Amino acid sequence: MGCTQSQNRKTKNGSNVHVTETRHSDTISINDSESSTSSNDFESSTSNEPVSAIGIDLGTSYSCVGVFRNGKVEIIPNEQGNRLTPSYVAFTDRQWLIGDEAKNRLSINPQDTVFHFKRLIGRKFSDSIVQSNMKRWPFKVINDYEKPKIEVKYKNQIKQFTPEEISSMILIKMKHIAESYLGHTVTSAVITVPASFNDSQRQSTRDAATIAGLKVLRLINESTAAAIAYGLDKQEISNERNILIYDLGGGTFNVSVISLIKGIFEVKSTTGDGDFGGEDCDKRMVKYFVEEFRQKNQKNLSENKHALRRLLRACEHAKVALSSSSLASIEIDSLHEDIDFYSTITRARFEELNDDLFYSTLESVKYALHDAKMNKSQIHEVILVGGSTRIPKVQKILQDFFNGKQLNKSINPDEAVAYGAAIQAAILTENKSKQLKKVLLFDVTSHSLGIESADDVMTVVVERNTILPLKRIHTFTTSVDFQQCVAIKLFQGERSMTKKNHLLGTIDICPITPALKGVPEIQLTFDIDVNGILNISAVEKISGKEKKVTLTGSKMQLSKDELERMINDAKIYQIEDEIEGERLEAKNLLRSYCFNIKTKLNGENLEYIFNDDEKKKIIDVLEEISLWLEINQFAKKEEFEHKLKEAENALPEQSLED
Known part of the structure; x- marks a missing residue:
C-alpha cells in the first residue's frame, strides 16, 4: 500500500519547500x-x-x-x-x-x-x-x-x-x-x-x-x-x-x-x-451539592478541600448507584463545621446536570x-x-x-x-x-503534523488518520545568502493557524554548506513509527552528508541525564519500599503472634499443659512485648524479629502455635 505526492510550498522565511511523500503500512501480527x-x-x-x-x-x-x-x-x-x-x-x-x-x-x-x-x-x-x-x-x-x-x-x-x-x-x-x-x-x-x-x-x-x-x-x-x-x-x-x-x-x-x-x-x-471523562460528571454533582449545602446551612464549604474530597467520593459512589437505580443517597457525617449532610439525587436530576x-x-x-x-x-x-x-x-x-x-x-x-x-x-x-x-493491525496517526509557513499558517506534512508507520521526505532550501543553519517550527493539530496547535518544537538543521540562497537542498525525513512517535533526520544534497537535527523549544521530552537520574532514583525508592515492606511484615507478624497466643491462653482450659504460674509468666511477657510494640511502631525489622524470638522463648517446650 503506498502513494506518492509532490507539492511546492513556501515556508515563513520565504524558502521553497518541495514535498515528496512516501507512505508505508506496517503488517503487524496482533x-x-x-x-x-x-x-x-x-x-x-x-x-x-x-x-x-x-x-x-x-x-x-x-x-x-x-x-x-x-x-x-x-x-x-x-x-x-x-x-x-x-x-x-x-x-x-x-x-x-x-x-x-x-x-x-x-x-x-x-x-x-x-x-x-x-x-x-x-x-x-x-x-x-x-x-x-x-x-x-x-x-x-x-x-x-x-x-x-x-x-x-x-x-x-x-x-x-x-x-x-x-x-x-x-x-x-x-x-x-x-x-x-x-x-x-x-x-x-x-x-x-x-x-x-x-x-x-x-x-x-x-x-x-x-x-x-x-x-x-x-x-x-x-x-x-x-x-x-x-x-x-x-x-x-x-x-x-x-x-x-x-x-x-x-x-x-x-x-x-x-x-x-x-x-x-x-x-x-x-x-x-x-x-x-466520567469524573467531569462527578464534579458537576459536587457543585450541585455544595450549593444545596449552602442553601440549607448558610455555610460555604467550597474552600474546605477536605470536605470537598469527601463529597467527591460520595458523588462517585452515587453516580455508580444511579446506573442501576433511580435514586441515590449522600450521607456524610460532620462534612463542614461539624454539620452532617444528608441528601438524595435522582437519576433524572443527574442526567439534567450532565x-x-x-x-x-x-x-x-x-x-x-x-x-x-x-x-x-x-x-x-x-x-x-x-x-x-x-x-x-x-x-x-x-x-x-x-x-x-x-x-x-x-x-x-x-x-x-x-x-x-x-x-x-x-x-x-x-x-x-x-x-x-x-491478525494484522493497521493503526493511524491521531494528529496532523505540520510546519509553520508565512503568516503563521499551518502547512500540513502528515494528515490525521494516516496509516502507520509512515515516512515523509521534504526538500528545503535557504532564503538568505550563505546561511549556515536552518530552523523550522513543527506543530501537531488540526487548526489552520499554528498558534491554535501544539508546538512540538523547532527543527534546527546545522551546519549546512554556505551558499547563495536557493542553492542548498536539504532533505528532511519525518519518520513516525508504529507507536506514533516522530523521528527526524536530514541530508544535505551538496555534501551528501547526514546533518545533525535537533528538536528544541517546547518538546517536553526528558533529557538523557534526567532520565538516567530518574531511573536510579526509582531503583532507590523501590529498595526503600521493599525494606519498609519487610519491616511492616515483621511488625505485623509479631503483633499477630502475641495476639493469637494470648487469645488461646485466655480462651482455653490449659491447666493440663501449664500451671497458673507458668500461664501468668507467659502472659506477662506477651503484655510487655505488646506494650513495647505500641511505643516502638517505627522500630527496625531486626528489632521486631528479636522480640518475636523473645515471645517464642517465653513458651515452654510445649507449643500452642498448632
Missing part, C-alpha cells in the same frame, strides 16, 4: 481478545510457558494489567483481589503507597496524594489544561522551566516529582502485580494511551516505562486495544465489518472507527478528548465517521468501552444517534483495553498460538 474479557479457551501454547511481556492499561483513574498465557488472556488482580487498581500515589513519612491504599488516604492527607497526573504528562506548565486542573487538585504543581512538577512531602522532606516519575510508580505497581501472579520477572509491556495523545505525551509515557524498568514493545491506542479485545472470535467472518469503539472512561474519551475482515484490523479514523456533556460526545462520533468517510448506517457494531458507558443516558443518546441500533456490551468495559494490550504483547513476543498469527 491477536485479539474475545467478546468478553473473561478467559477464553484459545488454542493453548506451551503449558505454563514463562511469559516475558504483559499488557497495561495505564488509565487516568484506574489501571489494569493482563497477560496472555496457556492460550487465554488473564486479567491479573492486585493484592486486594481487585482487577482494577486506582491510579493514585500517596506519600507518607515512611513510604509511598500506590493504588487502593493511596486512594484511601486522599481524605486524610490530600496534599500529598497524587491522582489524575496523566493530564500533566507531556504538557507545558502554561498549558490551559494544566492550569485548569491545578485549581481542582489538592496537591501542589510547580513550574520548573515550563515543565510541571508535583511537590509533596515525603519522608519529612519536600520532594518534587515529574509526571513521568509518578506514572512510573503506577507502572512499577502493575509490573509487581504481574510478577507476583506469574512467579517470575517481567521485562516488557505493551502500554495503552489515549488516541488523542500527541508526540510529546507518547514519548513521556515511554520515558515513564523506562524509569519503571519496562521495555515498551508498543504503545497502542486505547480504542484500538479494545477493538482487538472484541474481534478475535470474528476472524472467520469473510465480509468486512465496520465497528465503532465508543470509549468513555473516568478521565479520557476516545472514538475510533475500525474495519475488520478475516482478522485484519484497519483503523479508519480516531479522535477524542484526553481531558474529558446533559450537555453527554451530548457533546456525539460531536466526536460524527467527526470520526466523517474522517472514516462513512455514514452511521455503515457501522455494523457500536462497542462500549470504559466504565462511564454504564451510564444509562449515555447509552440512550448513542443508541438514538444510531437509529435504535443495539449497542454491543459483550466485552467488559473496564478490562477490555488491558485485554487487547495483553494479546498485542503476546504477538510481539512471538507467541506460538495459531490464533495470534492470524
